[in-house]
Amino acid sequence: MIAQNEKKKDKDLTERIARILKLRDEATEGVDLTKIEHHVDKLIIDLENERDLSQVIVHFDMDAFFANVELLHNPTLKGKPFSVGGGVISFIAKKLCPELILLRSHYEWYNEESNKVFTILRRYDPRLSAAGCDEGYLNITPYIQKHNLTPDDAGIAPNMMLAKICSDKNKPNGQYHLAFDSKTIIDFMGDLSIRKVPGIGRVNERLLESVGVKTCGDVHTHRAVLYLMDKQFGLRFLLRTYLGIASNEVKPYERNERKSIGAERTFSPLSSTKDMLDKLEEVAAELESDMESSGWMGRTVTLKFKLDTFQGRAKSLNHWVNKKEELFAVGKELLFPELPISIRLIGLRVTKLKDLKASTSEGIKRFFGPAQQATSGSKRKASDIDEDGADDDASVDQEEHDNDDDVMPGFHEQDEADIDPSQHDADDDEELQIIQPLAHTRKRPPNSVPGTSISHPPALRSRSKSAGPSRSHGAAIAGPSTTTSTPPETHTCPICNEILTTNNTGLNEHIDYCLSRDAIKQAQGTSTKSNRVLSSGDTTKEYAMNGLKRLKLRPDTPVKSKRKG
């Protein structure tokens, strides 16, 4: 069933690629590509002239964030292998490491700690732009000016895209310094996989690959074709990528940028109307509470659901709502016509928002010139001249007491409670090292497993494939990263139960194999529905399949078109 979905998507993609290739052939037929290349080269010169190397942008990213927060709340976990959140990964990990402690997640905690860290980081740039609860961007140009530092002392890269790619390069816990120099940057981008570029996902990667573009450097090689297929690929975006040019405007998320608010739930497939309505009601209730606490109202309600097999669809109406009863009612209205269905996800989303907090008062959008001015200042009411120069930063919570519900994108359990430990400038003693705050507390838990025979197979072993880092929130395993190869021993593969005489490395290789697609397929075949030898069969299948398929297209997006409106 899931595989079917995969197959369909795969087929769609294949067709799409075929269309692209056909288009390409038609477009290039009898065309003088050299001429086009010259033309594109002129475009490149224009873009190059737009390059701005004047800003120093840092991208920060906290390692194994969820796991480290859990550690903070329960120090006895230190040194023990544990994972956060359920899922296939945890499931497999538990097999590999039976003493693995499975924790459930505590989003409120993560949000809380995240706020603390962000508050500290804002001392380096009050414009901090969060990209989730554990990462974000800072423009530290004013900071390093003030402290007479050069980009070399602290800098990462001249724009957000590069900063992110660089922070990815030496993770965890490392920085990569990219010289602020056009040629260096272009060389750097040259053999970087296009997939690393924010905005290029699996689908776009495939589509680009079909016309020969695998690295950012390939964009230049194939510029003529990309020019001819601008509509499909977005030439400008790709050229900027090739050049390593991107936005360097770091600014906090503002309420008025919000476009929608919603809630959804996933569950094991349901087909009874009552069950579905229960879920719908639950979602409606949650949405109401979210809209209430964050102060939004909307005109369009969209129902979203996902079938067993294929990805869901959505519909909408034109009402004006924010109350649970209305949400639920509209939801039902939208659901009924679809009825006999079986779903595994249901959700409601409201768009065309109206900001109930857009207080006429002072929504004040301040613009930060040469910064320095922490968010405080400006609003320091004229009324009382502060004599207490000392703690002149009630800033953080004072400011927009009601506006502080900005939540990190992708997060929703907001909470303010920013204790602001900053007291003063903070700059004094510490340099930028603290930019990896939590990394400190973690230092890789020493792995002194209680007397187990097998030293923990390093959490899901070597990334045998692309060193692709990839997030690992849900299942952050703060285990040891020991790779000590032990002398040959006997192990039982946790996946297939085969007995192996090998060391850790060999075991890991075997497990890799076990998880590989072919093995999965085989397992699938041997385990008939009624009688699954290992329940892992199903899950694992899904797991492996996902990695290998899927795709579609659509890059043109200008990395980030900030703009409100």
Next chain:
DNA sequence: GCGGATCAC
């Protein structure tokens, strides 16, 4: 403007 799809964290 809608519904579907892709992407990101």
Next chain:
DNA sequence: TATGGTGATCCGC
């Protein structure tokens, strides 16, 4: 290589 939840954007009607 996951999963799940939230949100944005873009494309083709």
